[in-house]
Amino acid sequence: MTILTFLMFVLLTRQSLSLSRPQCHSCEQTSCNCSRQNHTKVPAAPSNLITELDLSFNRLGTITKKDFVAYARLWSLTMSNNRIKTIQEQAFSPLSNLEKLDLSFNRLDRLSAGWFENLFSLRHLNLLGNRYSVLDQGNLFQPLTRLKTLQFGGPYFQSVRKNDFSGLSGLEEVIFDGQNLKLYAGGSLRQIGPIKHVTLGLNGPFQINPALVEAILSDVVHPNTTLTFTDTWFLTKNHMIPFKVAFKGGTTQVILKKINITVTAGLEFLELLSNSNIVMFALEEIHFLFLYSVHRPYLQTLDCLETVVLKNIDVPEFHMFPALLFLYRLLKVVHMSVLNCKLFAIPCDLSARLTKLEYLDISDNIFSDLALSQMMCDGKGVFLNLETFNISRNYLQSINSQLFTKLEKLENIDMSGNVFHSMPETCFWPPSLQFLNLSSTHLTKVTACLPVSLHILDLSDNALAVFNIELPFLRELHISGNKLSRLPDGPVYPGLTFLSIQNNDLHTISSDNLNSYKNLKRLEAGANTYVCSCDFVTFMTSNSANHRVTIGDGFKSYICDSPDADRGESVVDVRLSVFECHADLAFSLLCLGILAVFLLIAGVCHKFSVVWYIRMTWAWLRAKRKPKLKKGELKYDAFVSYSEMDSGWVEAHLVPELEQAEPPLRLCLHKRDFVPGDWILDNIVDAIEKSHKTLFVLSEHFVRSEWCKYELDYTHFRLFDQNDDSMVLILLEPIDKATIPKRFCKLRKVMNSRTYLKWPDDDNQIPRFWQSLRTAIETPETENGHCLMDTVDLGLRF
Structure with missing residues (x-):
């Protein structure tokens, strides 16, 4: 009982703790994105499989040692931009698999080595933007032997001590925000060893304490280190003096990012570069200021510089900017990128001097056709070593291939994002050209202007409805975002190995289409x-192992547009019926089934004489609609129904005996009295309707006659419909019951329920037979006729 009570207590405690914890609203199988959900506590883990947890931009204040007990498999934890002020010592102890920890931009006023004691797998740590002024009491990062990236500092950080980085020996990247740094113990960062990437934000020290900057740079400078300076103002020449330490120390790559700099300071920086081993130099998100007068210095080239990147440069007073003073220093560069700098012209004279240039990227600028022509010196031959040229997203309106004809080393041209609309019918490209990008250029048609030597062609996001230009060496074709309704002809591209044709008007793809491409591997x-x-x-749903071509963008991106029942469904989720997939076969089987049913119905109708009944019923219904004739309107005494095979007896015996007697009887015979040309059924109905009686001459021939059966059936209907005694039966010869067809069911019924006259074998009985027959025909009352017939012992019963 005690154990049971204890277990119940534990269960209720765990349930109450779970209910007290908030829930994350955006969790997948192994990750939870709980960002911007206004959490004040760490949410409860939906499962123990979570490996990524994002808690950024919430209102977390305190992290306890119980918060991450259920997150034992976590390898990425982001808690940036919260209000975290306190973290308990063992809060991260359960996270032995954690590789990434982001605590940036919180309110931590102190750091503790106890947080990291169990984080043996940690590789990336971000502590930027907090309120601590020092890195604990030393040995803070001692347990983090696998750490590769460290980000620390902020507006409150003031001091770096000798042992702050002890234990860190394999760092590859350091981002250090020391904008208000006051003290730095020399050698602190040097003990880490060479670092591949060092980013320094030292705006305050650059302004008021250059010596401190020089001490930091002397510790991090190395030929294999890329130095990045960010969030700093450079206003005078003196602000550039600390760079001498970096350049003398052998640094080969320098990046200035998010910098405000004057033209004077910029030219001074170039002067310092001229005496350095700098190989790569980049300016990103730079704002140029005009605070001091500019004196043109001696234009010395940078002999070691190979790569220059100018990106997002803001020059408010561009008409005063001494661009040539900068660009003439770059005459020996090999790779130059000028991106989104509102560059609108490069003089032909400067282009002619850039003889070593192999890579030129001037994308996202404002070049026009005229400016490009001037830069290329009208195609007379500049940039002769150029291999790659990117002039995408400018203001070009025409394709002028003659500007590049003499560039025998040119292999790659990117002209995407311009507004061409059309291209010339023929062009003259250098024979070395292998890559051409004309995507997003509003083309509606392509011509033979495309170079035959191309290996890679990008025509994505245009308005092409047809593409059939012969390119025998083409290996990759990117033609997504057009209006193509079918795949390009495979035989025209024998070397094609990759085809991207997404977001077009394709309706189907089959193995036959793809087999026309001899070498296609990926689609x-x-x-x-x-x-x-x-x-x-x-x-699409068949075994991918049977496909020679690999579907590279995943089957889930293939969505049905029709039929309507499957619209919006992924093709792998569509299940079509047999009738949809084998329509011809299904239709044939359906037709065969219908034919079989009709044949079965026809057989049944034939066997049971259904057609006869229908025809008879139809005739009877038609007759019922006619007004009933009165006794005085009847034309005949009897209508004689007999088989044509018995016509000899009728004509030789029956007719003379009845019509030549006194008084004579009026008989209706089909041979004599039927109206020629009328439908036979109408003649039968009319004859029966105009006769007092219907005389049936029964024999073996009678039961084999279809018309006799009809006459019998109609008379039988009339018998019940009019409730009269209009039927007289003569049995001409004995009839074997087995020989009577089933369709003569009424004959059986009539012969079982009524008396009849039998043609006698004894000649002495013949006068009495005729007398009885005359009496049956002449007597209008049913009772009298029956009484007389009953006196004659000639009847048979089946």
Whole structure:
């Protein structure tokens, strides 16, 4: 009982703790994105499989040692931009698999080595933007032997001590925000060893304490180190003096990022570079200021400089900017990128001097056709060593291939994002050209202007409806975002190995289409208007091992546009019926089934004489609509129904005996009295309706006659409909019951329920037979006729 009570207590305690913890609203199988959900506590873990947890931009204040007990498999934890002020010593102890920890931009006023004691797997640590002024009491990072990236500092950080980085020996990247740094113990960062990437934000020291900057730089400078300076103002020449330490120390790569700099300070920086071993120099997100007068210095080139990157440069008073003073220093560069700098012209004279240039990227600027022509000296031959040229997203309106004809080493041209609309019918490209990008250029048609030597062609995001230009060496074709309704002809591209044709008007793809490409290995064709026919669905859902071509963009991106029942469904989720997939066979089987049913019905109708009954019923219904004739309107005494095979007896015996007697009887015979040309059924109905009696001459021939059966059936209907005694039966010869067809069911019924006259074998009985027959025909009352017939012992019963 005690154990049971204890277990219940533990269960209720765990449940109450779980209910007290908030829940994350955006969790997948192994990750939770709980950012911006206004949490004040760490949410409860939905499962123990979570490996990524993002808690950024919430209102967390305190992290306890119980918060991450259920997150034992976590390898990425982001808690930036919260209000965290306190972290208990063992809060991260359960996270022995953690590789990334982001605590940036919180309110931590102190750091503790106890946080990191169990984080043996940690590789990336971000402590930027907090309120601590020092890195604990030393040995803070001692347990973090696998750490590769360290970000620390902030507006409150003031001091770096000798042992702050002890234990860190394999760091690859350091980001140090020391904008208000006051003290730095020399050698602190040097003990880490050479660091590949060092980013320094030292705006305050650059302004008021250059010696402190020089001490830091002397510790981090190394030929294999890329130095990045960020969030700093450079206003005078003196602000550039600390760079001498960096350049003398052998640094080969320098990046200035998010910098405000004057033209004077910029030119001074170039002067310092001229005496250095700098190989790569980049300016990113730079704002130039005009605070001091500019004196043109001696234009000395930078002999070691190979790569220059100018990105997002803001020059408010560009008409005063001495661009040539900068660019003429770069005459010996090999790689130059000028990105989004509002560059609108490069003089031909300067282009002619850039003889070593192999890579030129002037994308996202404002070059016009005229400016490009001037830069290329009208195609007379500049940039002769150029291999790659990127002039995408400018203001070009025409394709002028003659500007590049003499560039025999040119292999790659990117002209995407311009506004061409059309291209010339013929062009003259250098024979070395292998890559051409004309995507997003508003082209509606392509011509033979495309260079035959191309290996890679990008025509994505245009308005092409047809593409059939012969390119025998093409290996990759990117033609997504157009209006193509079918794949390009495979035989025209014998060397094609990759085809991207997403977001077009394709309706189907089949193995036959792809087999026309001899060397195609990878296809990306999702986001088209696919008709999910059986062939297409079968092709897409069949075993991928049987496909020679790999679907590179995933089957889930192939969505059905029709039929309507499957619209919006992924092709791998579509299940079509047999009738949809084998329509011809299904239709044939359906027709055969219908034919079989009709044959079965016809057989049944034939066997049971259904057609006869229908025809008779129809005739009877028609007759019922006619007004009933009165006794005085009847024309005949009797209508004689007999088989044509018995006509000899009728004509030789029956007719003379009845019509030549006194008084004579009026008989209706079909041979004599039927109206020629009328439908026979109408003649039969009319004759029966105009006769007092219907005389049936029964024999073996009678039961084999279809018309006799009809006459018998109609008379039988009339018998019950009019409730009269209009039927007289003569048995001409004995009839074997087995020989009577089943369709003569009424004959059986009549012969079982009524008396009849039998043609006698004894000649002495013949006068009495005729007398009885005359009496049956002449007597209008049913009772009298029956009484007389009953006196004659000639009847048979079946």
